[in-house]
Amino acid sequence: MRRVSILLGMWLVVNACCDRETRRIQPYWLRVPDPYSLSLEATQRGQENAAIERISFEPIRDQRGNCAERTEMRVCISNVNYGFWLDLTNKAGESIRVLWPMARYVDELGAAHTLYAQQRGALPDERDKLRPPPVEIIEAGARSRPTVVPIYKQYLVASGCRDLYPYSEPLVPTRLDDKNEQQMKAYVDDLAKRQIPVKLLLPFEIDGKRYDYTFAFVLKDRWADLPKE
Numbered sequence: 001m002r003r004v005s006i007l008l009g010m011w012l013v014v015n016a017c018c019d020r021e022t023r024r025i026q027p028y029w030l031r032v033p034d035p036y037s038l039s040l041e042a043t044q045r046g047q048e049n050a051a052i053e054r055i056s057f058e059p060i061r062d063q064r065g066n067c068a069e070r071t072e073m074r075v076c077i078s079n080v081n082y083g084f085w086l087d088l089t090n091k092a093g094e095s096i097r098v099l100w101p102m103a104r105y106v107d108e109l110g111a112a113h114t115l116y117a118q119q120r121g122a123l124p125d126e127r128d129k130l131r132p133p134p135v136e137i138i139e140a141g142a143r144s145r146p147t148v149v150p151i152y153k154q155y156l157v158a159s160g161c162r163d164l165y166p167y168s169e170p171l172v173p174t175r176l177d178d179k180n181e182q183q184m185k186a187y188v189d190d191l192a193k194r195q196i197p198v199k200l201l202l203p204f205e206i207d208g209k210r211y212d213y214t215f216a217f218v219l220k221d222r223w224a225d226l227p228k229e
Contacts, residue, residue, distance in 0.1 A: 025157045025167055028181035036172075036192060038079050038217040040066050045212045055213075072096070072206050079217055082168030083149035084200055090138040097205040098136040098144070105150040106199040107174045108191055115200075116154075117146045148200065171198050172219060192219035 042055040057066035067076040072092035078085045083105075090096045104112040117133045132151075138144050154168040169176050173187050200215040 026176070026181075028184065029169065029176050031181075036188060036219050038171075039220055040077065040079075040215060040217055042068065042077075042213055042215045045214075046209060073204070075213070077200070077215055079171065081170040082153060083147060083171070084215075086144070086146050086148055086202075088138060088144045088146075090140055090142050092206060093140055094207065095140060096138045098138065099203040099205060099210070100133040100136055102203045103148075104201045105148075106201065107150075108172055108196045108198050109174055111174075112201075113150045113152050115148055116151045117148045171217070188219065192221045195219070195221055 040057055042057065043052045044055055045052055055068045055070075057068050066078070067074065067087075070091070072090075073096060074087075074089040074091055076087035088096075088098070100115065100117055103115045103117070105115055106112050114132050133146075136144060136146075149168060150171075153171075156164040157167040158164055172191060173179075173184065176184065179187060195218050197216040197218045199217070201212065202215070203210055203212045205211075
């Protein structure tokens with residue numbers, strides 16, 4: 001009888017904390033983007049209504065990502081499930097201002113979202129603590145390596161019953177919790193087939209002029225290499 005009481009007490013404690021309101025990570029959330037990878041292209045707009053210049057990228061050896069060498073700046077970028085890694089080097093003779101408050105993430109639905117950025121490292125445990133960063137000044141010859149995360153992507157999830165930890169959804173798709181595994185895979189397949197991009201819009205100010213970099217990531221289309229019927 002005592003053993004039954006102990007087991008019943010343990011069941012009540014476990015189920016009391018396993019409430020249905022706490023969001024829980026689904027195993028397939030982590031597998032949905034695989035084996036999809038993202039290709040990268042970027043454009044630069046120096047002034048309003050000015051022509052857009054395409055920026056070529058070259059792979060970085062021994063590092064995930066792509067780099068572009070400009071006269072005033074070297075910029076490298078790589079995507080991760082929850083956001084982007086940037087590596088910025090100021091090659092100009094004066095400081096460069098990174099206009100973080102104006103930076104945006106544009107999802108596959110075309111909706112723009114505010115970004116959170118910090119130097120590489122652990123992200124805050126709570127979404128409420130994420131704040132858009134201020135303007136960053138990179139002095140001549142200096143280097144900045146921020147992690148960039150769309151704010152709306154991160155929240156606390158339950159591990160088991162008691163432990164909560166921060167989880168950031170993959171960049172694609174935007175929503176995970178309204179689809180089952182089969183629906184999610186079909187959705188991502190469709191995005192790849194239609195080549196729907198997600199974008200990182202990052203403005204810089206150099207010598208008093210604003211340059212808007214647009215990094216567009218497109219899921220590789222697995223049907224592109226198939227022979228046409």
